[in-house]
Structures are given as C-alpha cells and as structure tokens.
Amino acid sequence: MSAPIGPLPLTRNKVAQTEDAAPAVPIRAGAAGLAAGVIEAEAEREAFQAQAKREVIFADDLLPGVGEEPLTLRQGLAAGGLLTFTTVVTLAALDELESATLTTLAPNIRDAFHIGNSAITFIVAAASACLVLGAIPMGWLADRVRRSRIIGWAGLAFGLLVTASGLATNILLLFLARFGAGIAKAGNNAAGSPLLADSYPIGVRGRLYTTLYGAARTTGALSPIVVAGIATLGGEASGWRWPFVILGLPILVFSAFAFRIREAPRGQYEMKSVLGDVLTEIDPMPISLEAASARLMRIRTIRSAIIGFSALGFTLFTGGVLTNLWGDDHFHMTTFQRGVMGSVSGAALLVALPFVAPWYDRLYRTDPARAMRLLGLCMLPNVVLLPVQWFMPNWILFMLVGLPAGALSSVAFAMIGPLVASVVPYRLRGVGGALTSIYVFFFGATLGALLSVLLADLYDPRVAILAIGVPAKLVGGLMIIRGSSSIRGDLSLVVSDLRDELAEHERQATDPENVPALQVHGVDFSYGQVQVLFDVGFEVKRGETLALLGTNGAGKSTILKVIAGLGTPTRGTVRLGGRTMTFVSPEQRGRYGVHLLPGGKGVFASMTVRENLEMAAFRLRRSQEERDRRFAYVLAMFSDLAGRQSQRAGSLSGGQQQMLALAMVLMHDPEVLLIDELSLGLAPVVVADLLAVLERLKADGLTIVVVEQSLNIALAVADRAVFLEKGQVRFTGPARELAERDDLARAVFLGAEGG
Numbered sequence: 033m034s035a036p037i038g039p040l041p042l043t044r045n046k047v048a049q050t051e052d053a054a055p056a057v058p059i060r061a062g063a064a065g066l067a068a069g070v071i072e073a074e075a076e077r078e079a080f081q082a083q084a085k086r087e088v089i090f091a092d093d094l095l096p097g098v099g100e101e102p103l104t105l106r107q108g109l110a111a112g113g114l115l116t117f118t119t120v121v122t123l124a125a126l127d128e129l130e131s132a133t134l135t136t137l138a139p140n141i142r143d144a145f146h147i148g149n150s151a152i153t154f155i156v157a158a159a160s161a162c163l164v165l166g167a168i169p170m171g172w173l174a175d176r177v178r179r180s181r182i183i184g185w186a187g188l189a190f191g192l193l194v195t196a197s198g199l200a201t202n203i204l205l206l207f208l209a210r211f212g213a214g215i216a217k218a219g220n221n222a223a224g225s226p227l228l229a230d231s232y233p234i235g236v237r238g239r240l241y242t243t244l245y246g247a248a249r250t251t252g253a254l255s256p257i258v259v260a261g262i263a264t265l266g267g268e269a270s271g272w273r274w275p276f277v278i279l280g281l282p283i284l285v286f287s288a289f290a291f292r293i294r295e296a297p298r299g300q301y302e303m304k305s306v307l308g309d310v311l312t313e314i315d316p317m318p319i320s321l322e323a324a325s326a327r328l329m330r331i332r333t334i335r336s337a338i339i340g341f342s343a344l345g346f347t348l349f350t351g352g353v354l355t356n357l358w359g360d361d362h363f364h365m366t367t368f369q370r371g372v373m374g375s376v377s378g379a380a381l382l383v384a385l386p387f388v389a390p391w392y393d394r395l396y397r398t399d400p401a402r403a404m405r406l407l408g409l410c411m412l413p414n415v416v417l418l419p420v421q422w423f424m425p426n427w428i429l430f431m432l433v434g435l436p437a438g439a440l441s442s443v444a445f446a447m448i449g450p451l452v453a454s455v456v457p458y459r460l461r462g463v464g465g466a467l468t469s470i471y472v473f474f475f476g477a478t479l480g481a482l483l484s485v486l487l488a489d490l491y492d493p494r495v496a497i498l499a500i501g502v503p504a505k506l507v508g509g510l511m512i513i514r515g516s517s518s519i520r521g522d523l524s525l526v527v528s529d530l531r532d533e534l535a536e537h538e539r540q541a542t543d544p545e546n547v548p549a550l551q552v553h554g555v556d557f558s559y560g561q562v563q564v565l566f567d568v569g570f571e572v573k574r575g576e577t578l579a580l581l582g583t584n585g586a587g588k589s590t591i592l593k594v595i596a597g598l599g600t601p602t603r604g605t606v607r608l609g610g611r612t613m614t615f616v617s618p619e620q621r622g623r624y625g626v627h628l629l630p631g632g633k634g635v636f637a638s639m640t641v642r643e644n645l646e647m648a649a650f651r652l653r654r655s656q657e658e659r660d661r662r663f664a665y666v667l668a669m670f671s672d673l674a675g676r677q678s679q680r681a682g683s684l685s686g687g688q689q690q691m692l693a694l695a696m697v698l699m700h701d702p703e704v705l706l707i708d709e710l711s712l713g714l715a716p717v718v719v720a721d722l723l724a725v726l727e728r729l730k731a732d733g734l735t736i737v738v739v740e741q742s743l744n745i746a747l748a749v750a751d752r753a754v755f756l757e758k759g760q761v762r763f764t765g766p767a768r769e770l771a772e773r774d775d776l777a778r779a780v781f782l783g784a785e786g787g
C-alpha cells in the first residue's frame with residue numbers, strides 16, 4: 033500500500049511566535065538573586081526544550097511497510113527476482129561452510145609449520161577479529177558504491193584467499209591469506225544485507241533475513257564435519273590444505289554471479305510505501321563514516337537494539353564452549369553425545385525460525401512496536417530456562433531444556449537485520465549494519481567472553497553462564513522491549529525525510545533553474561543530551577547573502593557547524609545545490625565549495641602573513657597555476673595584507689587578523705562562505721573595510737551566510753535575514769523587515785549591539 037501525500041497528522045508542538053516566548057530573567061540583587069535567576073532561567077530552558085522536543089508521530093498506516101497487504105515469501109521473492117536472494121544466501125552459506133577450517137585444522141597447521149600453540153591461536157583470533165573489523169570499511173563502501181560489485185569483488189577475493197590459504201608455503205603467507213580473507217568475508221555480510229532490504233518488499237524482511245541467518249548457521253554447524261572429512265580424505269601430510277582449496281572454489285563461482293545482480297534503488301520499498309514512487313538520486317555525495325555513525329547513534333531504536341543485542345551477545349562466543357565443557361565435566365558426555373547435542377540445538381533453531389519470522393513480519397505490518405517487543409520477549413524465557421537447564425540432573429534433560437532457550441536467543445539474533453534496516457535512513461544501511469555487528473561482537477561478545485573465561489576459571493561453567501547469561505538476557509530483553517516505544521517515532525523520521533525528499537525532487541523538476549545554493553530543512557541538533565536546534569530551516573539562493581541573527585546561545589554558530597559538517601543533525605537535511613549533503617565529511621564539503629570562517633582567532637600567530645596564506649593554499653599544492661591565481665586574487669582584495677606578508681600574524685591588529693583569517697578561507701575558492709561573528713569586537717572603521725570585502729565577494733557571485741550580532745551590520749550586508757531564538761527560527765525574510773519587527777530587533781540590541 034502506498035500512502036497518499038497530503039496534510040499530515042503532526043503532533044510536533046510549534047512554539048507560538050509571540051513575544052513571551054523569550055521571557056527575561058528577572059534582575060535581583062546580590063549573588064543569591066543571580067543564582068536564583070540562573071536556576072529559573074535553566075528551568076525555563078528545560079521546560080522549553082521539553083515542549084519543543086515533542087516528536088513528530090505519523091499515523092501508523094503512513095509508516096513504511098505498516099498496513100500493507102500480507103505477502104508470501106514466494107511473492108516477496110518474485111518482486112525482486114531470485115538471483116539476488118539466492119546469490120547472497122548461497123554465498124553466506126558457503127562462507128560459513130569454511131568457517132571451521134582454521135579451528136578444526138589448527139593442530140595439523142601447527143604441526144605442518146612447526147609453530148607453537150600460541151602462534152596458531154593468535155592466527156585464529158586475528159582472523160576472527162578481521163571479520164568484525166572488516167565490517168566497517170565494507171559497510172561504508174556499501175553506502176557509496178554498487179553493492180553487487182562489493183559482493184562480487186569481496187567474494188572473489190575471499191574465495192581466492194581461502195584457496196590461497198591451502199597453498200601457503202609458510203606461516204606468514206597463511207596468516208596474510210587469513211587476514212585478507214577475514215576482511216573480504218565481511219563484504220557479503222555488509223553489502224548483502226542492505227541489498228536484500230532494497231531488493232525485496234518490507235513485508236518479507238523478517239523471513240528473508242532469517243533464511244539468510246538460518247542458512248549461514250546451518251552450514252556453519254556443518255563446517256567442522258565437512259572440513260574434517262575433506263582433510264581426512266586428503267591424507268595425513270597435506271590433508272589440511274584440501275578443505276581450503278576445495279571450499280574456496282564454489283565461493284569463486286558464486287561470487288561471479290553477484291556481478292549479474294541488478295542493483296536495487298536505495299530505499300525503494302520505503303519510498304514506494306511512503307511516497308508511492310521511487311526517487312533516484314543522481315550522483316549522490318559520498319557519505320562520511322563519522323557523520324553516519326553520529327546520526328545512527330542518535331536513533332533511539334538503534335541505540336536500544338545495539339545495547340540490547342550487545343547484552344545478548346555476552347554469551348555468543350562462549351555459550352557453546354561452556355555448554356560442552358559442562359557436558360564433559362559434569363555429565364561425562366562422550367564426544368559423540370556432545371556432537372548430537374550441538375546438532376539438535378542447531379536443528380531447533382531451524383524449527384523455530386519458520387514460526388517466528390512470519391510472526392515478526394505479520395506483527396510489523398500491523399504494529400512495528402509489537403514486532404520489536406516480540407524480539408525482546410524471545411529473550412526473557414531464558415532468564416528462567418537457563419537456571420533450570422543448568423541444574424538438570426542428566427545430559428538428556430540438560431539438552432532438552434536448552435533447546436527452546438538456544439532457539440529463542442538465536443531467533444532474536446536473526447531478527448537484528450530487519451529491525452535495524454527498518455529505522456536506519458536508507459542511505460546509511462551499510463554503516464548501520466556494520467556498526468551493530470561491531471557493538472554486538474566486539475563490545476558484547478568479546479567482553480562477555482572475557483568475563484566468562486574469568487568466572488569459568490575461578491568457579492565453573494555453570495557459574496559463568498548463570499552469572500553472565502541470565503542478567504544479560506534479562507537486560508537485553510528488557511532493553512529491546514523498552515526500545516520498542518521509540519520505533520514509531522523513528523519510523524516517522526524515515527517518513528518525514530522521504531517526504532522532504534519528494535518535495536525537493538518535485539520542486540527541482542518544476543523549477544530546475546532556481547535550486548537554492550544551500551538548503552537547511554527541519555534540522556534538530558543536540559550537544560550530548562541537550563538539544564539546541566529545533567526544526568531549523570532556511571534556504572539561501574545562489575549569490576545571496578543571508579544574515580543569521582539571534583539572541584546569545586540561540587544556536588547560530590551551531591547551525592553554521594551543521595552546514596560545514598562539523599556537527600551531524602539528529603534530524604533534518606542539508607543540501608548544497610539541491611544535492612543532499614547531510615552525511616558528507618567537512619573535508620568533502622570543502623571540496624564541494626563550502627567553507628567556514630569560525631568565530632574567534634583564526635590565524636597562526638607565530639607564523640607570518642605569507643606563511644598563513646601558504647598553509648591555507650596547501651590543498652592547491654598540485655596546481656601551481658591555480659595557487660598563483662588565488663594568491664593574486666586574495667592579495668588584491670586585501671591590499672593592506674599584501675604589504676605585510678613578512679609580518680608575524682600575532683603582531684597584526686584584531687581587524688587585520690580577521691582580514692587574514694578571511695583571506696585564508698578565500699584561498700579555498702569557496703562557493704558558499706559561512707562566516708561566524710564577522711564584526712565581533714572590531715572597530716567601526718575595520719568593520720567598514722570588512723563590509724567592502726563582502727560586497728566584492730557578493731559581486732563575484734559568492735553565496736554567503738553570516739552570523740552577526742549587530743543588526744545594523746546585518747542590514748548593511750544581507751539581502752535576507754533569519755532570526756533564531758532558543759534554537760528555533762522566529763523570522764525569515766528580507767533584512768529590512770526584521771528591523772521593523774520590534775520584538776525581535778530588541779532582542780538583538782539587548783544582546784550585543786556592536787555596530
């Protein structure tokens with residue numbers, strides 16, 4: 033179902049544009065009065081923040097994937113074609129089929145290369161770490177380039193390196209091959225998962241991801257037998273080489289299929305569901321890992337899922353080992369019996385998945401919060417089942433009680449993928465998945481493993497499981513259940529982002545000539561837990577100068593930082609020339625022509641004027657011609673500086689230093705120039721010189737956003753003005769009109785009128 037676009041049932045509370053939105057702090061006598069005033073002002077700020085922060089929640093049937101017609105798995109697969117699904121799942125299964133090579137063959141490899149136990153243990157550990165570490169670069173790539181190519185190339189590399197591991201002539205080569213294989217293996221996980229989300233309808237995601245997970249888990253469980261079987265057939269001396277060589281080959285073959293996968297448009301099912309149409313972005317700007325992570329960690333559902341699943345991950349690495357150790361020590365189980373126990377547990381997961389996955393999909397269609405709660409609820413029975421299991425008198429009962437416990441945990445893990453995919457902005461799915469696995473595996477599983485080892489060593493495996501596993505399942509389950517209350521809000525964010533994109537798309541289609549140079553739409557920004565920008569939005573036309581005015585602490589500098597990429601908004605979009613720039617790094621923005629002149633001292637005091645300019649020209653070091661051109665331009669504009677090139681910057685006057693700082697920014701040839709506090713603390717005559725420079729820049733076609741404390745200066749320089757108060761836009765319009773708004777103008781004058 034696709035939702036019609038029309039008036040939206042918003043519940044965001046807009047603050048009325050009245051004078052009393054900016055209450056003055058009462059002036060009292062003495063320190064006590066001042067303290068009371070500050071406390072009162074702080075309380076007011078918090079109340080204001082709580083009010084302004086209220087969420088936008090869309091009606092359920094406007095959320096992506098909610099209220100849609102039920103789909104069978106077959107129908108879902110038909111929508112995206114079988115090739116994508118079969119290739120991703122087969123590669124995941126083949127990847128896991130070789131997963132036990134190193135561990136199973138460790139003694140043979142140790143003997144073949146005459147190394148010690150510690151060396152082979154180190155190689156096994158390093159190879160596992162590479163898999164997790166590889167997730168981040170692969171996830172980052174998956175958000176930038178065609179995912180089918182990542183799967184293809186990473187698969188080929190993985191297949192080759194697996195095969196090469198079997199041909200290694202010394203331990204260093206084997207180590208390098210496993211190191212590379214670990215990183216390459218992350219490619220299919222990191223790119224396959226977002227590709228599935230974009231290739232198949234939202235209504236079958238639970239089933240798709242669980243099939244992927246189930247296939248990988250099954251072949252992973254079979255891996256030791258397959259590896260040991262091939263090695264045995266291969267003979268005593270070089271038998272260990274054969275599993276690598278043989279298992280690498282099918283990976284190579286299936287990786288070749290990946291190149292034939294059609295690259296699904298990013299976010300297409302969210303767009304179809306919310307907008308009824310698919311928008312494609314031509315030449316998207318590259319996403320920065322830092323900005324993507326910052327945004328993702330601000331999504332409450334993701335935060336809860338990450339904490340919840342990391343807690344669950346505490347027994348991920350060690351649960352199996354401790355179970356087997358207990359079976360051996362306590363029940364004196366034979367190797368065969370332990371093998372049976374392991375296989376039966378694996379089979380229990382395969383029995384549980386076909387029930388829970390469609391259930392998740394069904395719940396998600398009607399109520400995403402309940403779908404998320406289901407995952408948390410899957411964990412809670414473990415809180416009771418684990419103690420019962422670990423006090424069973426014999427191994428059969430130990431195994432039987434362990435079946436539902438293990439299956440339910442695994443089912444919850446299998447569902448991380450669809451849950452994360454639903455709330456992550458579609459541009460960030462690769463990094464979103466990678467970040468989740470880093471947390472779950474590194475912080476959860478590794479920390480849990482260390483604690484388990486410690487407790488198992490000090491006491492016994494049962495104490496380790498009960499002391500770590502039980503609280504971990506309780507905390508994990510409850511965190512996920514608690515997090516379910518935020519999923520509607522986070523899905524609503526997905527909807528508002530998509531609607532904003534559609535509006536922009538339509539606008540660009542109807543009026544391509546008038547795409548603004550800079551757009552800031554619906555930006556929320558927080559420093560830690562303190563939100564300082566609320567739904568801030570404005571546009572700047574090409575060649576226009578916009579003044580940002582406002583009271584102290586209103587958020588003017590912060591919005592400039594958001595535009596320059598020095599802060600990632602929790603919500604909202606920044607566009608440059610109509611292209612989304614929200615998640616682009618500050619360096620990249622610089623390359624696209626966005627430059628910030630920050631407030632305060634912006635020069636290197638101990639260096640000369642020339643050296644400062646040379647520093648600024650560093651980026652142009654490869655083009656002497658361009659460098660000379662910029663020097664000539666800047667020195668012509670700042671003739672006073674031209675005559676002081678050998679003078680130390682620290683010995684210049686405040687005004688000259690401000691000129692030099694501006695000159696340094698201009699060395700970068702900006703298209704959009706952001707200036708924070710242009711005139712602060714400068715003498716009127718210097719300010720007049722600066723204004724003349726700005727006039728020239730305007731004449732040269734630069735788009736300028738300038739933060740100004742002084743209304744007079746803003747009026748002198750700007751075409752339009754935006755007035756911010758307590759993080760909200762209170763006025764947008766011609767600068768002259770702002771001067772006529774007594775209520776707002778007074779706030780500036782009462783703040784710091786300098787000009």
Ligand SMILES: Nc1ncnc2c1ncn2[C@@H]1O[C@H](COP(=O)(O)OP(=O)(O)OP(=O)(O)O)[C@@H](O)[C@H]1O
Binds near residue numbers: 564585588589590591
């Ligand atoms: N790095 C930071 N960490 C925490 N809070 C910050 C940080 N920088 C600014 N703030 C807070 O964010 C709010 C907005 O600050 P910002 O500097 O953007 O305001 P401004 O309008 O530029 O104010 P001013 O004109 O006084 O510089 C203020 O309450 C400020 O105290």
